[in-house]
Amino acid sequence: MNALYGIGLKIASTVMFAIMLALIKYTAETMPIGEVVFFRCLFAIPPLFLVTALQGDWRDCIRTNNPWSHVRRSVVGATSMFCWFTSITLLPLPEATAISFINPMMIVALAAIFLKETVRAYRWTAVAVSFVGVLIILSPRLAASSGDVGLLGAVLCLASTFLGGLAGILIRMMTKTEKSSAIVFYFFVTATLFSSVSAYWGWVMPDARTFGLMVLAGVFGGLGQILMTKSYSMAEASLIAPFDYVNVVWNVIIGIVLFSEYPSHAVLAGGSIVVLAGLFVVYRERQLGVSRKVERQVKSV
Template sequence: MKDESSVNQEQLDRPAIGIILRILSGALFAAMAIFVKAVSADVPVGQIVFFRSAFALIPLVVFLWMRGEFPGGLATRRPLDHLLRSALGAAAMFASFASIARLPLAEATLLGYLSPIFTAIAGVVILSERATAWRAAGVILGTLGVVALVWPELGQSTAHETRLIGFGFGLLMGLLTAFALIMVRSLSRTESPGAIAFYFVVASMIGGIATLPFGWAAPSLSQFLYLVGAGIFGGFAHICMTLAFRYTEASRLAPFEYLAILWPILADLILFGEPLTHPFLLALPLVLAGAVVAALEASRRASSLKD
């Protein structure tokens, strides 16, 4: 078995593989979101969450089995922590899909980039981490971006209620994702990434099927294929992202993570006929800059702890 130093050296020796996998994961996540958007007008959110999670299990279980982590690698001594992380992640998925149903794909995706900013805030408030100028700058830039995106809606005499609800779900998704990532950071010290991903998918599937009494739609053949595609693509996207971090340091992958916003923009323009609004174009650099600053601060902190 390779020791930790040899694994780290292997990661540093193959950065190009990690970058390719990170770009691929962004494209796959975008494809998943496109399928979700395509059925969101006719299929309830809970049903979408169930299909996305259930069919994501197929590539995930195959991947874990090929790595020798299924089922033995799923053993855990921290079931309650897994339950909390999975519940937060499942709730974030519900909020994300509800936002996608009400907003252009690019706008809903952009709000997801607020999660590093919320994570920075949570680190100070919950974990008693030191408030730095980097964190303050990230929070300010992210807040300005949200204001730029939402303010035109509030400034209208009759605000578009559907869009405002979509913005609310998008912000909730970013907040829940931040808390989920804090739990992932804690779990990663003792648990395998495969186990963390598996329990999250199972919890999301259970949460989705729990909405069955509230009414599910009978999907057409094309809608069913979209739902299956959302799960398959989402599962492969998660696998690619996991492998990317095995081959390349997170700091090298960060720019390619933010590059992924291009796919939802192209989907809105080409597939859904949604024009890019002036508020979105103003909010885009502000939110991304805030996320980058927050991520860089976290990277600097992690490097200093290693030293």
């Protein structure tokens, strides 16, 4: 039952993130990206405090044993967010989503480099195959004229994915001493402060409707983060992780219905390759996890 509950929470989080992304894409057409990031992070903080308080002690959000680790992770994560939000204003939502799903491959590669994790031939092959998928997605952009803003969007999307993978590695290192609620809280606070600096280059006074949409983007983003974090506490990561790809469904639907953005043949083909490679890595992680568990049981006998 815990596993089913965890899967349900994970799927619910994908819905929250999809709604948030639609609101971000819509408001970013008229608002500066820095301002959009500011409101998205600022209004994600109250739901985090509320849920943490209901589950235990709200002070878990602010307790930390290593404050500088939060600064490092948050700057990387906030930069990733800036790149991601900018990319979805320049790319169709299905295309940006397909590129972003190379994130698990980035984490595999970066874990081998920074955490010295053992990555064998199967997973390195999956990483290579996923990059082939991305090249297929990018092929129309690479063949287009130099004035294609979509190419810039694709580059920013890849930069966001790389930085997101790096943030994931930093979070892995932090979880040894830090609570997940503190990791999320300090990210939102740092990203809010980081994005407020962009006011120097000019902000736009939003009308009541746009302001309301940006507030909702923050609330939905905060709820999505909370649901996602909770889902991983209910079941094994290898069971929960594949449901990340449910995002593909929501974002394709949103792209078509709200923005009249249809996935191209290159996006469908390349995106399928990236998703399949990612699912293989999750499957491989699960198999390795089972093997390690059996080894521990044998040694304990």
